[in-house]
Amino acid sequence: MNAPMNPSPLARFRPDVQSMSAYAVQDARGMVKLDAMENPHGLPPALQAELGARLGALALNRYPGERGNDLKQALAIHAQMPEGFALMLGNGSDELISLLAMACDLPPSEASQGQPAGILAPTPGFVMYAMSAQLQGLKFTGVPLTADFELDEAAMLAAIAREKPAIVYLAYPNNPTANLWDDAVIEKIVDAQGAQGGLVVMDEAYQPFAARSYIDRIEKHKHVLLMRTLSKFGLAGVRLGYLMGPAALIAEVDKVRPPYNISVLNAECALFALEHTAVFEAQAEQIRVERDKLLADLATVPGVKLWPSDANMILVRVPDAAKTFDGMKARGVLVKNVSKMHELLGNCLRLTVGTADENARMLAALQESL
Ligand SMILES: Cc1ncc(COP(=O)(O)O)c(C=O)c1O
Numbered sequence: 001m002n003a004p005m006n007p008s009p010l011a012r013f014r015p016d017v018q019s020m021s022a023y024a025v026q027d028a029r030g031m032v033k034l035d036a037m038e039n040p041h042g043l044p045p046a047l048q049a050e051l052g053a054r055l056g057a058l059a060l061n062r063y064p065g066e067r068g069n070d071l072k073q074a075l076a077i078h079a080q081m082p083e084g085f086a087l088m089l090g091n092g093s094d095e096l097i098s099l100l101a102m103a104c105d106l107p108p109s110e111a112s113q114g115q116p117a118g119i120l121a122p123t124p125g126f127v128m129y130a131m132s133a134q135l136q137g138l139k140f141t142g143v144p145l146t147a148d149f150e151l152d153e154a155a156m157l158a159a160i161a162r163e164k165p166a167i168v169y170l171a172y173p174n175n176p177t178a179n180l181w182d183d184a185v186i187e188k189i190v191d192a193q194g195a196q197g198g199l200v201v202m203d204e205a206y207q208p209f210a211a212r213s214y215i216d217r218i219e220k221h222k223h224v225l226l227m228r229t230l231s232k233f234g235l236a237g238v239r240l241g242y243l244m245g246p247a248a249l250i251a252e253v254d255k256v257r258p259p260y261n262i263s264v265l266n267a268e269c270a271l272f273a274l275e276h277t278a279v280f281e282a283q284a285e286q287i288r289v290e291r292d293k294l295l296a297d298l299a300t301v302p303g304v305k306l307w308p309s310d311a312n313m314i315l316v317r318v319p320d321a322a323k324t325f326d327g328m329k330a331r332g333v334l335v336k337n338v339s340k341m342h343e344l345l346g347n348c349l350r351l352t353v354g355t356a357d358e359n360a361r362m363l364a365a366l367q368e369s370l
């Protein structure tokens with residue numbers, strides 16, 4: 001066989017990867033940045049100086065070592081992880097989601113009752129659940145929420161019975177809808193997934209702003225993992241996610257983790273933040289107060305429909321999302337237009353809660369751009 005005349009190395013990339021778009025991060029320079037659920041508050045100057053000195057003294061010439069274990073212990077205490085559970089670290093929860101897909105990528109087997117491994121989540125939901133499945137070559141099943149973004153209990157239970165997924169993700173609260181789902185429905189889904197031998201991952205990325213957490217129910221189950229991140233807490237730039245669960249399950253996921261996935265800088269920043277939780281908790285409290293004020297203000301704007309929020313974001317529906325998004329952008333306010341993400345999100349924008357001043361600017365820009 002003759003070699004092709006002009007072989008292209010591009011042909012060595014998977015066709016599905018070639019047809020994908022890279023995750024787009026919007027250019028936010030000079031804008032009021034309210035598009036990615038970041039904490040708008042930085043570290044106070046005295047803490048910046050203290051952290052700087054600590055980071056400067058680190059052994060950057062060494063691979064990360066024992067400090068990772070110190071961080072795991074500090075996080076376990078911070079999260080009040082139950083006895084007998086274990087915790088692993090990820091470079092953001094994004095990495096943990098990828099590792100979970102990798103670790104569960106099984107062909108059809110007796111354990112999965114003849115089904116290849118798959119991932120199931122309510123939709124609209126966090127994009128990485130579907131993306132991790134696609135990249136790992138696993139089937140993703142999205143089960144639409146109701147029109148008001150509640151779990152569709154019957155559809156979820158039917159899909160679990162049909163697909164027998166390896167993993168069910170439940171974001172608690174959900175992104176981009178910002179709500180906490182009904183606990184009784186969640187328990188039925190968790191039980192159904194357990195009965196067919198699958199895993200449930202409760203994703204609590206927005207826990208600092210939520211009225212409830214699954215941490216006090218996790219001990220009841222042997223198949224539920226709880227994932228959190230320090231991103232929304234105030235360290236989005238640091239990249240630090242963590243996954244807790246029964247030790248035997250965490251041990252399996254931990255085997256596919258790249259050995260030095262958490263840099264000495266990530267670990268030290270996270271430890272520093274956990275030594276100053278009062279600062280971050282006060283910031284979260286301020287964000288919750290601002291969120292409730294923004295919800296009340298938005299409720300008075302004619303033409304805007306909004307939903308309750310247990311997170312640091314608010315989902316709104318406007319008459320023309322593209323027009324409002326562009327108008328807000330032209331006024332220097334960047335939010336996220338999620339209207340093309342899912343059919344249930346027609347004309348929806350996702351607003352991140354910022355400082356009082358940022359929120360006032362956002363509200364004014366929104367009203368002027370409707
Ligand atoms: C529900 C949910 N889970 C996980 C993440 C990822 O967080 P991290 O910054 O830890 O990768 C996000 C980010 O927006 C999210 O919305």
